[in-house]
Amino acid sequence: MNIPFVDLKAQYKSLLPEMDEAIMHAIHTTAFIAGGPADTFEKAYASYMGMTHTIACANGTDSLEILLKAMGIGTGDEVLVPAISWISTAESVTTAGGTPVFVDVDDDLLIDLNLIEQHITPRTKAIIPVHLYGNPVDMNRIMEIATKHGLHVLEDCAQSHAATIHGKKAGTFGHASSFSFYPGKNLGAYGDAGGMVTNNDEIARIARAIANHGQEGKHNHLLEGRNSRMDGIQAAVLNTKLPHxxxxxxxxxxxxxxxxxxxxxxxxxxxxxxxxxxxxxxxxxxxxxxxxxxxxxxxxxxxxxxxxxxxxxxxxxxxxxxxxxxxxxxxxxxxxxxxxxxxxxxxxxxxxxxxxxxxxxxx
Ligand SMILES: Cc1ncc(COP(=O)(O)O)c(C=O)c1O
CATH class of the missing domain: 3.90.1150.10 (Aspartate Aminotransferase, domain 1)
Structure with a gap:
């Protein structure tokens, strides 16, 4: 018997012909970048999460970096991250201009809650708990520590779509949360895609601008941002998959x-x-x-x-x-x-x- 590590084809087959129709619809309506399926996905995912804002972007690494920047994290700021994660968790801190500070993990490979406080310095601005493997971190404890020290919390939910903590979704505890929709993820597109989720209007406003060249409205460049948008075909794939x-x-x-x-x-x-x-x-x-x-x-x-x-x-x-x-x-x-x-x-x-x-x- 041959057992692959993941089998993306099995899931695709189970979605036929709906999936092909959704992709063809995105092509026929030339909804390649903004509007159409991407807007639909933002609304659907925000509603699924029970949160005010979802901002679709190009991948889960951009989404971490953009959210850190939207929280005001930059040069000289330290951000606590677990010692074990996919590199994006730490890499995004550096690309946002800050310094990752590693915290050892516990026996579940989650950031060790008992070690966080000893790593906090006057320069610490945020914590990124990672719900690694889909196993949620105790976010109530994280929020207690963060509130006590005045820190931002950015949940890295790249591996934890649909996880919950006492019935409340992972990704709804922190000031913002970051999702990857890389093909192999629990909710995966057919290419790279990511999403930023928050209830904070100001974080959402800045994050949305950064992901679209710093624009708020056409040609109104509030700041220098970047190009990190979810393309319409990926959004069409995610719209087809989300109900499942x-x-x-x-x-x-x-x-x-x-x-x-x-x-x-x-x-x-x-x-x-x-x-x-x-x-x-x-x-x-x-x-x-x-x-x-x-x-x-x-x-x-x-x-x-x-x-x-x-x-x-x-x-x-x-x-x-x-x-x-x-x-x-x-x-x-x-x-x-x-x-x-x-x-x-x-x-x-x-x-x-x-x-x-x-x-x-x-x-
Ligand atoms: C924990 C974690 N954070 C961030 C990311 C980055 O996501 P992406 O590959 O969409 O950039 C991943 C993806 O592998 C991940 O597993």
Whole structure:
């Protein structure tokens, strides 16, 4: 049996012919950039999130950077980020003009809430909690810390569409939240796309302007911005997919529970915490022989991946901070142990059983 890490074709097939019609409609109406499907998506996503503003943009990295800038973060400002995430979380701080300050992760690979305050200095302006793998950070605790220290909070929701914390959606707690709609995400376009979500009118106004060359209305350039717009075809894809997001999320959660039932007790599985809805963008286990396990699974036709093998502070691009493993002991230890198993809504029970059988045999 061959089991890919993700199977985007399976989902596309389930959306036919509606998806082809939506894409062709965007082409026939020449709704390539602004207006049309992108406007529809902004309204639909804001309504789905229960938030005032969604600003569609080109990708989830731009969306982080633009929101930081719209919050006024720039030169000399420090922003706290978890030691393990996709690089965009830290990269966007630097490209906004600030300095990322890394905080070690806890055993769920989320920013360690107990370590945040010791990293706060007079220059700290914001925190970016990342709901990594679709597992939401305790946002009530984050907001308490942020309020106490007068910090902005930007939620990185690139992996956590539809996740909730005590019934409230991840992405609705902070001052703003950033979404990626990269094809493999839980809500993915057919190319790059991103979205900025906020209830704050001023953040929304500036973010919208930055994403469109600083314009507020045609030829009224409030500031120098950039070109980061969602194209109409991607928006048409997202409009077709959004109504299915909750169903696909349930299917992911169900698949994760099947994995967790079938994997033997000795396997270190992802933990579900009471009140926190993990939406399993990734199903990540931990083991001592990660590379060996990946090889054995590959021999059986099973694709795996590692998210992420190198904690950000140890990447060559951050050598200027001179960090070593003692600074982030948990991230250093866990990054050597994690391995992501195939995960998508359309995985069959038979496929999950096959993966579980071979993980159990080689763990
Ligand atoms: C946690 C996290 N933040 C940000 C991003 C950036 O999103 P994009 O690839 O759309 O730029 C990603 C995407 O991989 C991500 O996983």
């Amino acid at each position: 997001l909750e169903k696909w999320t349930d299917m992911r959660i169900n698949n994760a529970r099947i994995y967790s039932d079938l994997l033997q007790a000795s396997v270190h599985k992802p933990r579900e915490r009471e009140g926190f809805k993990h939406v399993y963008h990734l199903y990540v286990i931990q083991c001592d022989n990660r590379d060996e396990l990946a090889l054995r699974l590959k021999e059986k036709g099973i694709d795996t991946a590692v998210h992420y093998p190198i904690p950000m502070p140890f990447m060559p691009c951050y050598s200027r901070f001179n960090h070593s493993e003692i600074d982030f002991p948990n991230a250093a230890k866990i990054a050597k142990r994690i391995i992501s198993l195939p995960m998508y809504a359309e995985l069959t029970q038979e496929q999950i059983a096959y993966v579980a059988e071979h993980v159990n045999a080689n763990y």
